[in-house]
Amino acid sequence: MTKVLIAGGAGFIGSTVASACLDEGIEPVILDDLSTGRPEFVADRTFYRGDIADGDLVDRIFRDHPDIEAAIGCAARIVVPESVADPIGYYDTNVTKGLALVNHLLRNGCHRFVFSGSAAIYDSGQAITEDAPLKPLSPYARTKAAFEGALEDITGGSPLRVITLRYFNPIGADPKLRTGLQTTRPTHALGVMIDRYRAGEPYPVTGTDWPTRDGSGIRDYVHVQDLARAHIAAVRRFDTVVPESGPRYLPINLGSGNGTTVFELIRAFEDVTGEPLAHHLADARPGDIAGAYPAIDRARTLLDWNPEHSLQEGIAAALAWIKIRHTILKDE
Template sequence: MKVLIAGGAGFIGSTIASACLDTGITPVILDNLSTGRAEFVKDRIFYRGDIADRSLIDRIFAEHPEIEAAVHCAALIVVPESVAHPLRYYQENVGKSIDFLSALVANECERFLFSSSAAIYQPGEDFAVDEASPISGTSPYAESKAMVERVLADAAHAYPLRVLSLRYFNPVGADPKMRTGLQVARPSHVLGKMIEAARTGAPFQVTGADWPTRDGSGIRDYVHVWDLAQAHVEALRRFDTVIDGSQRPYQVINLGTGNGTTVRELLDAFTAVLGRPIPTVTAPRRPGDSAGTYTRSDRARRLLEWEPTLSLKEGLQHSLSWAELRDEVLGSDPG
């Protein structure tokens, strides 16, 4: 099987590509390298370009007519940046996704996996959500994911197209074989900030201490990126049984652990793995932040026969191991 992976030079996309290769699926990678890395596509089938470039996508399918599915991981993902630059996020995440989808339909690619986000959910009273929970994004990033889902649902009912929308919770870790990991040197998410604090001595900021959670800090469902990648492999293998094109051509599946971990609990786990404390301060909420969610759904287990196998501790260990290797693999550039 060959699979087109848009955004396959990024953190999650490259990990999915590695998982595919390990199981005999050949990834064909499309990435403009705006945030992805050329090092992550070495010795892989790679096309550098934009998902909105129709002529390039036509060329990819002409050269690889055996492509059976597309995985769409290409997106901008920084929440505060999306608040500051909403038009850029809607153009990149929504507008270009429509262009990409149009090209796939024209090339008769009928299986589509979309990298969505749990950020689209409106948290319930206990912060647990399932696939039927209300949708209410708190940032342009989250809204862009929800908008693309609406486009995909309509397209799946109008064209010979079947769609699995995989709603990720919060990825941590790296490829356990250390082939790829988080590519940015100074990530904006909570674990990246903890690692930066450990390396530089700069205080880690607990952004928001007045959320209605058990300790006042935000709550998240931290799932290992390798487990996410394995879920994609299972989705590709079982696509035709999960999606009945005549009855339900569009399906959503949460990908999380089912465990809610607050930022302060994550900090405790991180310092335990690190073996020492890091300087910590409390700071105001960031623009676009929410209290957070975790999944209570077992749909992934039922439909994909998938459940996470790697622990939060392993995710933290792999994140720290990758942080030590990152500059050696990618260089010490500020990106």
């Protein structure tokens, strides 16, 4: 596989996947409307600015690059509270425009699609497998579940084949710090922890009697570089993992496989900074959940993938990126 289309390749995950592709000798062709993506992340890369639903643009990309062998779909809107305030906008981008993109891919003979799925579609639980019942709790999560369902249906009635990579919480940055999180205020537990640490404020541990190994909530973190490696494995092994002859839709979890409780996250953070992290215990907030972590046997077996980066490396990379971020994202 030598050339792939990355829709959303100017965003946090797509740009890291693009960097990893370049490092592995795969040319990424990036399509992004820069709604949240950054021009700095596509400088010196093959880049088309525009909407994934723009059929003329997608046709032009395939005319310019008839050797694209697979598409990776990272383009989406991803902020949960925003999806509550603007559900139509979220369904429009994450479902309607996603369907338009799939149509354009099929019209151009591109039948291999690696989709950025989300663990937000699962219920709380431990060692969740890909067959676990879904329980998406927000409009955002429901758009991801709805689009997965649509993709599965489409693979049943068209030549499309899909690997959905269901990410747990991506952390860290590109190891060469070419790209990282654009936003200064990520909402996952590590993002909030970094925020409080930098502001010199104590971190609130919300809820300490959850049914977990130490009573604090449990989440799962995966280094974004490990996610990028999984995309490369998915592209390279595509025809073996979803052959034309078999079921043509397959979801695969990507996470650490163990989960990390909030207290464990605090200890890992302290390992990295070498100083105690001020924190206080607080009641669970309305809507909080015990949390989830995945079984990752399918990724191990089918993609020969294991997370290589530790939680500490993910935290260190996130902190390193924050330090140099302003030198790359010039307008901030």
